[in-house]
Amino acid sequence: MTLNRVTVIGLGLMGGSLALALRRAGLAAHIVGCGREERLRQAREMCVIDSGSVDAGESVRGSDFVFFCTPVETSIKLLKQVAPRLKPGALVTDVGSTKQAFAAAARETFGSAANERVLPGHPLAGREVSGLAHASADLYKGCRWVLTPLAGEMLPVHRCLISALETIGAHIIFSTPEEHDHTLAYTSHLPQLLSTALSLTLRKTFGSGNPALQAHAGGLRTMLRLAESDPVMWEQIADSNQANIAEALENIEAELRELRGCLTSPEFRTKFELAREFTKGLKS
Ligand SMILES: NC(=O)c1ccc[n+]([C@@H]2O[C@H](COP(=O)([O-])OP(=O)(O)OC[C@H]3O[C@@H](n4cnc5c(N)ncnc54)[C@H](OP(=O)(O)O)[C@@H]3O)[C@@H](O)[C@H]2O)c1
Structure with a gap:
């Protein structure tokens, strides 16, 4: 199982660690990064990404899974911006520390298709230091990863994401955005x-x-x-x-x-x- 082509928006501690973990586990055929030019250069040097773009809409083109690893409000803003550029069937997820606002933005953006397009998440891992320089392929090993599905129905694309997260060492727990x-x-x-x-x-x-x-x-x-x-x-x-x-x-x-x-x-x-x-x- 692989996630095929993956985009990671926000190449800091969480996004960099995720890309490194997916790569090490052989879960992504191609990893596209999105961030400032300087960050993309650093990510290439660290072999975190295969390609990159400073433009979020461009970075999601053709990707099967899109991970938002930016601060919560930035992820919400960018979600609305990239939505029209997503490949049909692509799944969006995030690592934001709060879930209600992102879930509401997903519902607003995708309406009745929200559950098919977005599965919000929050890995209970991290550190007090931030930035790509601190990223580690081991960050998610043994961590709990909360997923807050937008509807009851679990789809094959959701299972694919869950299986990838478990492969990089996460234990999945489910919750509602409110809880x-x-x-x-x-x-x-x-x-x-x-x-x-x-x-x-x-x-x-x-x-x-x-x-x-x-x-x-x-x-x-x-x-x-x-x-x-x-x-x-x-x-x-x-x-x-x-x-x-x-x-x-x-x-x-x-x-x-x-x-x-x-x-x-x-x-x-x-x-x-x-x-x-x-x-x-x-x-x-
Ligand atoms: N740190 C934790 O312990 C922890 C734990 C669980 C969840 N989270 C969540 O994870 C998310 C990221 O946190 P983090 O710790 O990884 O922070 P971080 O190390 O500061 O990384 C955030 C990254 O987002 C990038 N970014 C900001 N605005 C952007 C934009 N418009 N387009 C593209 N990239 C943009 C930043 O770019 P620059 O590098 O160029 O500034 C930075 O690389 C947050 O939502 C946070 O709530 C954090």
Whole structure:
């Protein structure tokens, strides 16, 4: 099984890694990249793509599978732009961190044919660093890859995509765009915002370069890992999942207030015990 001709739009961490993984697994006969001239040159040098175009519409011409690996709002804009240029029967998917906006754009663009033309996705893999230089053929090995079909019917072209994703090491899970965005607000977006908030709190309290901050160990470094994430990507994630993120922040603000209120009461220990038990369950 191969996906034959594939286009990857957005040759950064996710798109570059995907192209490398598809190539290594022999899943694509030809990989077309889409990005700025400089990025295409870099991708050719790294043997990520076979050919490339700066024009998204041109890049999808004749391709059987099109992967959008750009920031969420960019993918939506480009989806509408490339739709008339897609080969009949070609399947579009994406790796965006939120799914409702992309799914809505797919429905708007393709109407009753949306399920045949688009299968939105989100690999639960990634790193706090971005860019093609960090791409790796191993990025998706062992990761969960959420797919949010636009209708119940699973088509042969969907199965073909799923089989390719499984071959590069992904475990497929299904969700709805709504459920995905609500859950991810808690499991991904909230951890990111907590890391960012922690960094900002340290900055405000100690200022940059304060020697007092040498007094830190692995715990802080673990908590701050995500604070190095790309602001442009997160701006678009926050914008496309505002209501769910606001709900998650409200809930954690309430939890933090409760913790502050019980620092010296027996309830403090109860909270730690509850959290420890829940976390152990999550890991098993
Ligand atoms: N990073 C993660 O941990 C992670 C995890 C899961 C999902 N995602 C999702 O994956 C997507 C990509 O994220 P990433 O981490 O791969 O970011 P990235 O490394 O910054 O890559 C994004 C790429 O998109 C390119 N791009 C932007 N606008 C474009 C346009 N109009 N036409 C063509 N290419 C364009 C950028 O080009 P330049 O290189 O020229 O700037 C860059 O190469 C996002 O939707 C994100 O939500 C990310």
